[in-house]
Amino acid sequence: MNIKVITLTGEHCISxxxxxKIFDLVHPLLEKGEDVxxxxxxxxxxxxxxxxxxxxxxxxxxxxEQLQGHLKFVNLSPYGNQVAKKVISNAKEYYTNPNLQKAIDDTLLGIAESA
Structure with a gap:
């Protein structure tokens, strides 16, 4: 499936x-092994x-491996590509390292409780 991001977000992908919106659309497709x-x-x-x-x-x-095999970005600026790669790298580490995940979650909980 080819998704024109601008139709869902406008010309700024910030929020x-x-x-x-993008996650809700692509998540079920990627879970089924479809190309996006x-x-x-x-x-x-x-x-x-x-x-x-x-x-x-x-x-x-x-x-x-499934994400890399089925999700492609096209016409993404060099800066956007750099940000996407960093996010994927951080998320991979977060979701595969229970100690890191707990440390981050505990820190965020502490910040939320003190606010």
Missing amino acids: VDDGQ TLDFTDIHICASPFFNTAIGQLLRDIPI
């Missing part, structure tokens, strides 16, 4: 809400919160 291409034509800005939600959380349920 968690926009990332969730995200087309970033006419997208001007991409940010980490968007990619964390759209792509990072996919690794909670989908092995990295």
Whole structure:
């Protein structure tokens, strides 16, 4: 399936809400082993919160090999590509390392409780 990201997010891919739109669309397809291409034509800005939600959380349920084999990015700016790669790397580490996951979760919980 080819998804024109701009039709779901507009020309800026920044927010968690926009990332969730992409996640909700691609997650079931990737779980079934379907090929998904995200087309970033006419997208001007991409940010980490968007990619964390759209792509990072996919690794909670989908092995990295399956994600790499079935998810493609096209027309993504060099900076957007760099951010996406970093998000995938961080998410892979988070979801495969229980000690890291616990440390991050505990830290975030502590911050939330003190706010």
